[in-house]
Amino acid sequence: MEKKYVYLFNEGDANMRELLGGKGANLAEMSKLGMPVPNGFTITTEACNKYYEDGEVINDDIKAQIMEFLATLEEETGKKFGDANNPLLVSVRSGARASMPGMMDTILNLGINDTVAEAMAAKGNPRFVYDSYRRFIQMFSDVVKGLSKKRFEEIIDELKAEKGIKNDLDLDAEDMKELVKRFKAFYKEQLNEEFPTEPAEQMMDSIEAVFKSWNNERAIYYRRQNDIPSDWGTAVNVQMMVFGNMGDNCGTGVAFTRSPSTGENKLFGEFLMNAQGEDVVAGVRTPNTIDQLKEIAPAAFDQFVDICSKLEKHYKNMQDMEFTIENGKLYMLQTRNGKRTAQAALKVACDMVDEGLVTPEEAVMMVEPQQLDALLHPNFDPEALKKAEPITSALPASPGAASGQIVFSAEEAIEEAAKGKKVILVRLETSPEDIQGMAAAQGILTVRGGMTSHAAVVARGMGACCVSGAGDIAMNEEAGEFTLNGKTYKSGDWISLDGSTGNVYGEAIPTVEAKISGDFERFMNWADEARRLKIRTNADTPRDAAQAVKFGAEGIGLVRTEHMFFDGDKIKAIREMIVAKTPEQMEAALAKLEPMQQEDFEGIYEAMEGRPVTIRYLDPPLHEFVPTKPEDIAELAAEMNMDVEELTAIIDGLHEVNPMMGHRGSRLDVSNPGIAKMQTEAVIRAAINVNKRHPEWNIVPEIMLPLIGDLKELKYVKKMVTDTADQIIADEGVDMDYHVGTMIEVPRAALKAGELAEEAEFFSFGTNDLTQLTFGFSRDDAGKFLPEYYAAKIYENDPFAKLDQEGVGELIEIAAERGRNTRPDIKLGVCGEHGGDPVSIEFVDGLGLDYVSCSPYRVPIARLAAAQAAIKHKK
Template identity: 50%
Template sequence: MTTQQTVEHKYVYDFAEGNKDLKDLLGGKGANLAEMTRLGLPVPPGFTITTEACKAYLETGAEPAGLADQIAAHLAALEREMGRRLGDPDDPLLVSVRSGAKFSMPGMMETVLNVGLNDRSVEGLARQAGGSTDPATSGGSSAPAGGGDRFAWDSYRRLIQMFGKTVCEVPGEEFEHALDEAKRARGTSDDLDLDATDLRGLVDAYKKIFREHTGREFPQDPRVQLDLAVRAVFESWNAERAVVYRRQERIPADLGTAVNVVAMVFGNLGPDSGTGVAFTRDPASGAQGIYGDYLANAQGEDVVAGIRNTVPLQELARIDKDSYDELLDYMARLERHYRDLCDIEFTIERGKLWMLQTRVGKRTAAAAFVIAGQLVDEGLIDLDEALHRVNGAQLAQLMFPRFQLDHDIQPVATGIGASPGAAVGKVVFTSARAVELAAQGEAVILVRRETNPDDLNGMIAAQGILTSRGGKTSHAAVVARGMGKTCVSGADELDIDVPKRRFAVAGRTVTEGDVVSIDGTTGKVYLGEVPVSPSEVVRYFEGEVDPASTDDALVVAVHRIMSHADAHRRLAVRTNADTAADAARARRFGAEGIGLCRTEHMFLGDRRELVERLILAREAGEREKALAALLPLQRADFVDLFREMDGLPITVRLIDPPLHEFLPPLEQLAVDVAVAQERGEDVAKEEALLAAVRRMHEENPMLGLRGVRLGLVIPGLFAMQVRAIVEAAVESAKGGGDPKPEIMVPLVGAVQELETVRAEAERIIAEVTRERAVDVLIGTMIEVPRAALTAGQIAEAAEFFSFGTNDLTQMGWGFSRDDVEGAFFWRYLELGIFGISPFESIDADGIGRLVRIATEEGRAARPGLKIGICGEHGGDPESVHFFHAVGLDYVSCSPFRVPVARLEAGRAAVVTTGSDSR
């Protein structure tokens, strides 16, 4: 290989050559080992094989040209620095081979320790450690031996076990069986009771297992051990558990892992040795102090295995004061350098402190906000960086109540955590019963096989919703999230019998009135009442906690960061609200208007009969009577909304869903009519209703007579709604209010549809506002792909666009969100076709492109066109960043998600250079 080729394809870096900014190349672990080395901290020497080498190996199945020579050169340099050679029989250098991707993937990839041990070097290791390999001097078989003998043979058996399982796919239980047999022979259940003779015999047993499963002897050549271990780490990037973890955490699959080869240091050489983990702040609460654990005379794997109980890190001050003081100094230096909470692993080898790893530590959502605020106070970061260090998902976690599971309580079922939170209440099986008991002051959990629009009142009344069918995008899930209600869906272990008002689970029967507790974060269902803690953060958003006077560090931090987000965000945040109560709560949470008021929700409950009359009307006079009865009810609803959102815009969507949704199901109605006829009952009204249902029945109603099509086909329907909106606005203005109505026409696919509705709406607006002027905007919901692709034409007749990304996603992908999640989404996620459901986070490449096209062409036709989004994606953190980048004016989401959208809109506007948002 030429010098030029070596420069172009540098696959190996000594720690002194890297730094913390090279995570893409050296992985997180390698970059941080390099950074600590540059800072002068005591890091065991070593080198890192880059992610580029891994990617080349995975692409071709072979090591890239030049890698072997580079490893040899860096290994020789390591041997010179340590004064030992890898696997030397007299004074062996041993190394660990560890994975280390850009993003932490704990336990997902492979590690091999003690590489370099063989039948000869084990003797040299024993002498290094201060012992003899002669069994006659190693303590005999009557008691466990101490010193170097036991240490050396234990290290050797660990290498064979780890190497066999990791590198050669020898079943791990084979080694475990041999270890158990050795302990039985010794008459103990503790590994530590095995002496050097026992462990020497265990090495022989392990070698035999290795030979039987691989067909070859355990490799004695230290360089062969090293090369095979490196390859095993490369290959572990595509191990099933690593792939699943990356999908879960949305880590790109093409990053590859680096490999760190590090000189071994040992914490199990006696009482003056040990190992530990330290945090520069409490990762659970963010509180400042000394946090961590220490275990004397042990290796890191012993801490993980729980062989012995650790002691608090502060105990190290008593055990080894010099090492403790040195560690505290390094912790302070690292925190100042990284400007963040640091997670540190260390080993003390015979009084010498070694720093094995550091990284920006993982933390709870609460700690993330608290620590960000603290670091601002300490001058280590500014508020822009603090805003970058937290995210909307963390804020959402802080807003939900939680169960206090401090006693032994087991779930009886587990479904899908569809809407986070903790809810406790009496089981009810109908919406009416939920409303009835809630009115009496009872907390209830509405239990259904699945929910539908008829259940809305019960869902509002309930503390939580539990279904045996559906997923994260089912009706129950979407509506519950919109209301901030806890929901567990798809708990198929429940055998629900609605008529008998009971369900069976885990061999028990739960009847109406029994108490259950549901966890919308984990999806777990508990029988009985589990204690719940309220969220102080929600109390703050509700105005019940004053951040200026509270001593709650979390509330203070949230207030400070939210204020900074609001001061910098460009995107306005509105809410999806259909009732005055929802509007009021959203405004308290910081909503700047209503981006979606769904008028169809105003037709439920006791108004359903009026809708039936409208549908059944055969003559214009009957239809007009039904519309006249609905008008004052709609107007009163809008008056309430204008009052709560005074001075802020309210986008009212004219009725959208197919009218048959307001009628009984065809099959059930047909059965009821047939049974009544059989009894000789008068069923004239029911027969008329059945005929109407049959007349309106559609095979695919979501692509049928709905939205603007209803307004064009049923005379007077949209006119009644427009009149109600404008009359309510005029009434509000006369009372001293400042109404800002925006009328949104749904499901428009052609500009001619909008022009027709607009002409009628303008005539009504002009008539109603003769005495009192009120500005009324008319726009459309872009939810049909054709509308997005002809946005330039539609903008000629629209004063605003609002993207209905739920339907746009359905129509763009060609599947129904109500049907596909349970049918095949799990398989798509498993195969990596979806990283996440496109109903949860915007499909930027496909549906997002439609949004971008419509935005650009709409504004080209009408400069200054106001554009927002009112689908579920309006409260999704990643989607908010996309909408900011596209240039939308606002996002709209459920009331409970308004603070999340505010935070993410601020984060999208504040770009922190050089910071990693993960």
């Protein structure tokens, strides 16, 4: 039996998302619900993958199925493809399994040519016909042939200037016919061939272009940002055209069942009369708000409101819909779960629980963990804001506060952000090609576009601040400036955006920390009830520890003691220790360091108020601490009573060919036992002191030995720790427990975990180094060549950002299993950067580890990701 690659809308349903893509599955579902969906069919994601398997060729079997289903569509609609008397025009749209707004390509009005256009125009409304024709040429040329969209817009502007008109709607039928002629001439000039007139050729080329768009640069970038695998592929939807540009009783729009900015339970959206869908999302014309549709097309509006209510109840989620009105009749072109801001996501989730639409557990699954990031970062200082005067106000497209220096292109945004600058991307209107620049910017400001324009939708999805439709701005991108109220703003000037109000300020405005309360607190409580994993933080200072506690951290999984050594007197003391020539000099330096370390540990214990704290002993190579500047070397030489030449020789001797695989971690303790003893004394004395002040906390120190690869090595270093700790505890006459564990970051340690568990009371997987040593990559250098690996589709993600489940993950699984076999109650955690990544957290939860540890600002993200993982694993 031949494989089925094409499905009519009435053959599918919402559960076929993997095969039909999100758009196709939802079109099928709406059709089954009896909603007014134009007829069509879906070419599956498997066809897309087959296209790539076959060397980017649509094979004959798939082509035959497409033509067979096209014939069925002709029967269903009573229209014929390419026929002059009753032509069938179609749209060709992408539809991936996961929503990727604006990332892939769409072609409208396909099937039109000179003959079809003349026949359609003869029946009346020639302006509509040639408007549709010129749109098709423009979209086909851009999507299929890669010609400049900007040049087509320039041709339109040239004709308007010749005619002395400003609005596209003032172009008459003859003008549209002239645009068709000029567009085709530009096409021929660029490609040295005539524009294709055969509808079947047009369609196959367009379907192939949509398949190709799955691997365009912006789609690849979006997938990497949103954890969408490349092997999912995209479906293609071929659908009978309905026309919103036939006249004043026609229109098109985009709407949400609730506000995507605030979450308010009120219909939110925009529409344009006598327009096609691209006009709304591209922001070329300023649209009407959805409530105005009630006066313009009351019957269609009432039907639309009813459909919105049914869709939200059916999908149990806020919906984002596209619709067209053709001669007063409503058609539904799409529904999907709506992208929304973090604030809106929390409000919608909480409101839907209160409305009885979803359970708290279902509500937890409605919010993307990464979205919470937008709630955890600063907003404008209210006092500073009172003194600031807006230079203009536009549409509050995506909430948040952003200050930065003006840039006018995505490329400039990326370049300046890489230098550490904060930038605001200012554009006439954004396009999908701008996505990387939008991600690099603090915020986005556009002159054109509404609340559902490309800039607004993408910014909300990113959690980035955006103000759109600032029509008072006069742009001059080529000169790198814009003018507003008689003042000129240039590249590099500071402005600030308030994405909650739409205000734009001509200055930098300071920010204040965000507060977690209300819906956030309530929602996170539901998440905490659902999750199994504990969430700890990586913190090296009392301030970071306190911030993590505010965000819900249940302990510290990693204190990097080396980070404490880089302050004034501490760096001097550790340098003295490193270059010490005699035991006396070493002891003197360690004696200086111990009280400094102890004070730091006491501060962290105080901030954590009895929550568990895991302290990792000194890990990096010693060369990182020694001076490099001649004046600093001279100063240290004087303090150590050494010649500069002698000290320089010692510093040079610390150089290693590969320091990250050299003399570091517990290897330092084997060579210099005094380091481990000093750190143990600081840890234990700090805990005793804090326990005396707060006996109710009962602090139990957790001491983590890094870079262990052998049981004998672990025993050797652990004995230094236990001998020192036990002596202090006995001398102080207190009863205090402590635990000694190790960091699993050497592949050998993962394989020998069963032996290591004889001595280690806990394992913490240092996935940064474990990834580094498993791949043989330096994480400091991998960024130079990983882009080529992404382009070659060898890797989809940076393994230092997203845990490699097949390799590194298998080592973790092996170590966990072998460690538990030896010590069933061993505590297992992850303290690498992957501890804050939702996909990695889901993997770790599946292994049954006890906790993950992440940076303070990622704690809420990890809490939600852990809850969602537990809910998924329960199903």
